[in-house]
Amino acid sequence: MEDFYSCPVCNSDLKVIDNKFCEIRSELVFNELEFRQYLCEKCKHSCTYHNVPLDIIYKAETALATDRELGDFRKEFIKRNLNLSTIDGLAIEIGGGPGELAEDLRSECGHEKGIVVDFVDRVSFESLNFVHSDLNDCKDHFASSLAEYNIKHKRNIFVLSHVLEHIFKPSELLSVLKEFKNSYFFIEVPDFGVPHSKLDLRYSINCPDHIHYFNSQSFLSLIQNTGFNIIAFERQSSPLVPALRVLCNASDLINSIGDYEEHLQLVSDEIAEIINKHSATHSIYLWGLSAFAAEAIRKTPGKVKGIFDTKYEFDIFQNIHVFKDPVNYNFMHGENPVFICGSTFSVVQEAMRNKLAILSPDYTLLTVPYE
Ligand SMILES: [Zn+2]
Incomplete structure (x- = not known):
């Protein structure tokens, strides 16, 4: 020895x-x-x-x-x-x-x-x-x-x-x-x-x-x-x-932070697809100005009518008005709004769904699927 x-x-x-x-x-x-x-x-x-x-x-x-x-x-x-x-x-x-x-x-x-x-x-x-x-x-x-x-x-x-x-x-x-x-x-x-x-x-x-x-x-x-x-x-x-x-x-050490580049592209594309699908028949509101939502808005110019977000600092994003919350927002008479969630965070989605249910039974929150 x-x-x-x-x-x-x-x-x-x-x-x-x-x-x-x-x-x-x-x-x-x-x-x-x-x-x-x-x-x-x-x-x-x-x-x-x-x-x-x-x-x-x-x-x-x-x-x-x-x-x-x-x-x-x-x-x-x-x-x-x-x-x-x-x-x-x-x-x-x-x-x-x-x-x-x-x-x-x-x-x-x-x-x-x-x-x-x-x-x-x-x-x-x-x-x-x-x-x-x-x-x-x-x-x-x-x-x-x-x-x-x-x-x-x-x-x-x-x-x-x-x-x-x-x-x-x-x-x-x-x-x-x-x-x-x-x-x-x-x-x-x-x-x-x-x-x-x-x-x-x-x-x-x-x-x-x-x-x-x-x-x-x-x-x-x-x-x-x-x-x-x-x-x-x-x-x-x-x-x-x-x-x-x-x-x-014994697998090689990695850091999954690199995966988020792909997620950003994929999820913003999916949100943009939802926007495009409904924009001819509904007025589109994006709820939650996340990085996904910001990218999706850039990909669909002129199609989003309003944004709801409590944390965004300014009144305007990409020429679209930003409001705090749909609860205090005056929807026009006969307006047929569709709410697209900008967040993938399940807890945030749940809170939004609960708020919408109180506003109107006709309102639904559209989200991108996890899989
Ligand atoms: Zn030692």
């Missing part, structure tokens, strides 16, 4: 702190011990350097599963946030040991086979295939170890339950996983961002085979800095095992 020289999450300075408990436990299995527990001064992530040979560490502890006797809410969390029937790839548990969660998800997805990736085969379900990978040295081998399944571009559900805290460079493993662009990832680690009471000792989560001690800040930062999108986050607390869990995907 390599030593840490700065915070593996935020790169800030580390200070050495005590972790006498793990130090004594390590000494009991390896007597030439070098042991340092670090704490990041900024994000409060903690990590351990020690020179205990890995075969000793792994032999002693890792075969033991997390105690879920008081409840296991992992599958429920995944199902609440992801429609498993859309998973056309595989359920793949990384560092999954016997593979209970992989098996659960496999059956939930209706798949014939699932996969457990681990450093040693401890799989205990017929329907799970074992794939060997050293997660501490995965950069060049991980993707190729799964190549025969041909799932790189499919929607897979990867599960990393209590795995990242065991790995020297969790960011390296996450980077490798990010190559599975269309997949989803469930990741859970013990939560060290809350005080631990004596009650929490039943979970033995402060132990020499844990290299990383995450809080919500360092956990989410690590995942987000690798470029994953968080879909859902949940914190589980005592008396259950204190844990942080996320569901995320």
